[in-house]
Amino acid sequence: MDRPRKPTLDTVASAVGVSRATVSNAYNRPDQLSAALRERILAAAASLGYAGPDPVARSLATRHSAAVGFMLGQQLSTSFSDAALSIVLDGLASTVDGHDHCLVLMPGRDRGGPRPETVARAQADVVVAYSLPDDAPALVAVRARGLPMVVIDQPVLPDTARVEVDDFGGARLAATALHDLGHRRFGVLTFALRPDGHGGPVSAERLATAPFRVTRDRLHGYLEVTGPQPIWECARSSRELGRAGARELLSATPRPTALLCASDELAFGALQAVRDLGLRVPHDVSVVGFDDVPAAAYADPPLTTVRQPLAEKGRRAGELALRLLDGARPGGPTRLPVSLVSRDSTATPA
Amino acid sequence: MDRPRKPTLDTVASAVGVSRATVSNAYNRPDQLSAALRERILAAAASLGYAGPDPVARSLATRHSAAVGFMLGQQLSTSFSDAALSIVLDGLASTVDGHDHCLVLMPGRDRGGPRPETVARAQADVVVAYSLPDDAPALVAVRARGLPMVVIDQPVLPDTARVEVDDFGGARLAATALHDLGHRRFGVLTFALRPDGHGGPVSAERLATAPFRVTRDRLHGYLEVTGPQPIWECARSSRELGRAGARELLSATPRPTALLCASDELAFGALQAVRDLGLRVPHDVSVVGFDDVPAAAYADPPLTTVRQPLAEKGRRAGELALRLLDGARPGGPTRLPVSLVSRDSTATPA
DNA sequence: GAGTGTGACTGAAGCGCTTCAGAACGTCCA
DNA sequence: TGGACGTTCTGAAGCGCTTCAGTCACACTC
Numbered sequence A, B: 001m002d003r004p005r006k007p008t009l010d011t012v013a014s015a016v017g018v019s020r021a022t023v024s025n026a027y028n029r030p031d032q033l034s035a036a037l038r039e040r041i042l043a044a045a046a047s048l049g050y051a052g053p054d055p056v057a058r059s060l061a062t063r064h065s066a067a068v069g070f071m072l073g074q075q076l077s078t079s080f081s082d083a084a085l086s087i088v089l090d091g092l093a094s095t096v097d098g099h100d101h102c103l104v105l106m107p108g109r110d111r112g113g114p115r116p117e118t119v120a121r122a123q124a125d126v127v128v129a130y131s132l133p134d135d136a137p138a139l140v141a142v143r144a145r146g147l148p149m150v151v152i153d154q155p156v157l158p159d160t161a162r163v164e165v166d167d168f169g170g171a172r173l174a175a176t177a178l179h180d181l182g183h184r185r186f187g188v189l190t191f192a193l194r195p196d197g198h199g200g201p202v203s204a205e206r207l208a209t210a211p212f213r214v215t216r217d218r219l220h221g222y223l224e225v226t227g228p229q230p231i232w233e234c235a236r237s238s239r240e241l242g243r244a245g246a247r248e249l250l251s252a253t254p255r256p257t258a259l260l261c262a263s264d265e266l267a268f269g270a271l272q273a274v275r276d277l278g279l280r281v282p283h284d285v286s287v288v289g290f291d292d293v294p295a296a297a298y299a300d301p302p303l304t305t306v307r308q309p310l311a312e313k314g315r316r317a318g319e320l321a322l323r324l325l326d327g328a329r330p331g332g333p334t335r336l337p338v339s340l341v342s343r344d345s346t347a348t349p350a
Numbered sequence C: 001g002a003g004t005g006t007g008a009c010t011g012a013a014g015c016g017c018t019t020c021a022g023a024a025c026g027t028c029c030a
Numbered sequence D: 001t002g003g004a005c006g007t008t009c010t011g012a013a014g015c016g017c018t019t020c021a022g023t024c025a026c027a028c029t030c
Helices: A009-016 A020-028 A035-048 A055-062 A083-097 A116-121 A137-145 A167-181 A204-208 A213-226 A239-250 A264-276 A294-298 A310-325 B009-016 B020-028 B035-048 B055-062 B083-097 B116-121 B137-145 B167-181 B204-208 B213-226 B239-250 B264-276 B294-298 B310-325
Strands: A067-071 A102-106 A126-130 A149-152 A161-165 A186-190 A231-233 A258-261 A286-291 A304-307 A334-336 A339-341 B067-071 B102-106 B126-130 B149-152 B161-165 B186-190 B231-233 B258-261 B286-291 B304-307 B334-336 B339-341
Touching: A009 A020, A009 A035, A020 A035, A055 B055, A055 B116, A067 A083, A067 A310, A083 A102, A083 A126, A083 A264, A083 A310, A116 A137, A116 B055, A126 A137, A126 A310, A137 A149, A149 A310, A161 A310, A167 A213, A167 A258, A167 A286, A167 A304, A167 A339, A186 A213, A186 A239, A186 A264, A204 A213, A231 A239, A239 A258, A239 A264, A258 A264, A264 A286, A264 A294, A310 A334, B009 B020, B009 B035, B020 B035, B067 B083, B067 B310, B083 B102, B083 B126, B083 B264, B083 B310, B116 B137, B126 B137, B126 B310, B137 B149, B149 B310, B161 B310, B167 B213, B167 B258, B167 B286, B167 B304, B167 B339, B186 B213, B186 B239, B186 B264, B204 B213, B231 B239, B239 B258, B239 B264, B258 B264, B264 B286, B264 B294, B310 B334
Parallel strands: A067 A102, A067 A126, A126 A149, A149 A161, A161 A334, A186 A231, A186 A258, A258 A286, A286 A304, B067 B102, B067 B126, B126 B149, B149 B161, B161 B334, B186 B231, B186 B258, B258 B286, B286 B304
Antiparallel strands: A102 B102, A304 A339, B304 B339
16 A cells, blocks of 8 residues: 555646646746646646646756755854844845745854755755855855855855945944043953854954954954953853853953943843943943844943944845846945944943 | 856766766765775866765755755744744754754745745755644645645644644633732733734634634633633734734723733733833733743843743754654644743732 | 748657666685 | 675666757638
8 A cells, every 4th residue: 555656747747638848838838838728737737636846856957946045154053043143034035035935044063154065965046155254164065066155244255246244344433432432441252253162362363363254353343443452252142151251351450441242142241241240331331232133222221332234234145146046247245334323331431 | 158067977977987876876875886986086076076966956866855844924034033933943943953954944925824836846855834824825735745744833734743832721821820819800912813914902703713823722721711801913923013002902991900912022012011101010010921032031020921842842843854754654743831930020910 | 722820739858866776796615 | 616695886767847849730821
């Protein structure tokens, strides 16, 4: 009693008594056959339980698969709790949504991006890479497959579309604001510089050779204004790690009067750390974040931060991807503006 | 000057002077050829720029595609901002991660789930459906394709694995707690009962015929304890809509002393609405939520809510999906426990 | 009534791979 | 010395579909 074989185009074709090509046309090119015949074919298909052309076979024949790949720097399991990433995906999705394309998520291993094998097996016509280390093997793998690619927050890759944000300038903006307020002693709190799970104080050498462009640029932006400052690296951009890191930075004597954070999430942790020490923000310590995720406005106190257009970033990436699918050439990078959003977590030093 | 054709298995085979089968084996069954030959083949492949077997062709030949499909009730663009959904996806992803499978997201149209065409074209071996309306066409489409499926929070479908939570019992738990505190006048705040974008007061008939099982069960759970109460429906589970809806419910005279919300997100809006009216939680109005997303603990005041194991839900679904892939039979539904988490948003009525 | 379209359908050649039943050639032991 | 067995590699048959160059029949035109 083996299961009945799934019907195929041929099944339907011979049931109706036409050629396979005709059945295919019934689905894909209704103008190629008479309406009456088409009806008959569709009816027969329905009664045979044929659900339409198999997507894999179709993809093989047409050489495209109506899917946009998205490579994550981190495991899926941590991606969805990352507000900034979620918003970017949001924007990307809204574009992809409208075109009957699916989104194929390729989870990263640790923070190094997806494994090459994952990339090699993923079925997508175009790939969007988000915030991978400069030397991610996944980037090479996409290249090797010859898939068009758009990178977000990534360095120049030949023949690749790109959307980016002025992380360096944004960080400088924030640091300058604090400097203008009179701050001179800073603590810098950052997420990973390398995908090695390392945390702790950051050496100049580690900073200089960091493969995460975004991290590097933000830190350089801060330091350009402030001069050398103690930096604490968290393995991930999480509130908890930020809290612990900020505590370390605040334990220095003399205590820094301001904390420059590479993300809002870290800044939320920093706010907490300041409270933990019985101090107040911004009276005792000023805190700035980066990203301007929605929660920044609701934080206690509302967080001064650098706004980058996260949704727009995703949307643009999606549009570029779709355009590449249509055979367009990559073109120059799309650069989106950043701005400083001043709220209540910053003030003149006491 | 047309682009050089992409190399295929054959390209490599003839370059090395072996059969195509051997090259295939070099990639998929290293034990089928001598190590030396394998080396030669891989080297030749590398120098020809061959990135390994094409995933689509391989899928066609092997009849599976190393991908798990995930059908969303809502558009992708709103999914990522949904904390509960994110956590479920999280759990699912962590399972899928470990098996070199990709996650193919199928965005829903409005709230009715993905369109059948999207389902028909998606390349996945197994599909996970999350919180779709009972009559979603997407469910039929998956059936038609003969794909194994696991549903989360969905009614019984023949031949389908299922993971679910006792929404009815959970809601009853919360309502009972309030009732025991002495509350008798309630307002009930819910998200969509149907995917029609409707909002406003809910009639008994609309409640009875709601195609969203989860919504229905939670409301029935509340009402079983409290008896008939005014219900306000929000088109989506968002803080803003919750705030507006709660305001409506609170404008009744006599004013309800407690608000029963179908989700934490709505409850957050309700907290805000109470403040908007110059009242205090829980002194003037008690509020309970449902889900216990992380933010519930940080709310002001911390929210009393029904905890459901969201991550676990996703994880179980992932495991079931993977097991179905291995040819397992669906088996009975997996039921996860709920519990009441009492925090500071509930108290005896003034 | 020969020439010219035109709409409706078909045949066959792929798309790039996997897989399975062998073939070819040793090796080993009785 | 010969049969049993292993290892290594190959041929060919698919997987289910698209697509393009036709074929065929039939109406039109002058």
